[in-house]
């Protein structure tokens with residue numbers, strides 16, 4: 001029960017396959033009280049039963065709109081006087097930017113992907129920091145495509161590189177409030193977003209055959225690492241990108 005007595009927000013629940021759901025599950029199992037965000041009413045038919053199962057409150061949040069971010073944190077501050085951790089599990093790019101050549105990315109597609117998948121961490125961190133009265137932990141989700149070229153990942157790789165750099169700058173800014181900021185670089189997992197990447201099944205097979213553990217990572221393993229990063233067990237870790245990928249990233253030729 002490493003999160004007993006802690007209150008945490010999990011952003012980005014779409015359905016039972018979401019990494020956000022695995023994080024919500026682990027956090028609840030470890031004793032935390034949680035509150036969840038979902039994009040809009042289209043997701044409610046999946047989100048509502050999952051949140052009821054976890055005994056979690058849930059509110060809409062569209063990170064592309066400042067008013068929506070403000071309204072979400074207003075809702076949070078009405079029910080909680082402080083927050084201990086937040087998991088940011090949100091990303092988006094147009095489907096046409098997740099296939100073919102990166103060089104063909106449009107200005108609009110580039111801005112959209114970077115805005116929703118990277119800037120949103122900055123916007124959310126600013127709001128949540130004022131609620132982290134006893135310090136806290138901010139966790140986001142990245143991917144190997146931030147540092148090496150992964151076929152079709154394209155603009156999302158650039159967004160994840162920006163996200164990982166943002167983690168370091170945020171960690172530096174917020175450290176004096178005892179707020180830690182870290183990213184988990186997760187191996188590929190079959191989720192709604194991942195299925196939008198052209199050739200995703202091939203990526204899954206490639207990771208499985210090359211990773212030292214000879215398998216793909218489980219969403220529950222990401223959830224458990226997020227729980228560790230949210231807990232006081234990780235009190236000395238900030239500004240890091242931690243790989244939870246069955247070791248794939250260490251392999252060379």
Ligand SMILES: NC(=O)c1ccc[n+]([C@@H]2O[C@H](COP(=O)([O-])OP(=O)(O)OC[C@H]3O[C@@H](n4cnc5c(N)ncnc54)[C@H](O)[C@@H]3O)[C@@H](O)[C@H]2O)c1
Pocket residue numbers: 012013014015017018019020038039061062063064088089090091092116141142143185186187188189190191192193194
């Ligand atoms: N699945 C993978 O293989 C994998 C690997 C590494 C990292 N990640 C990252 O994990 C995170 C969670 O993705 P997932 O794989 O669980 O997929 P998912 O589709 O379940 O979750 C993505 C979430 O982002 C939300 N979202 C999109 N646009 C939004 C907006 N404007 N405002 C608020 N929310 C918005 C979606 O509604 C959804 O809930 C993402 O950052 C993703 O890049 C995923």
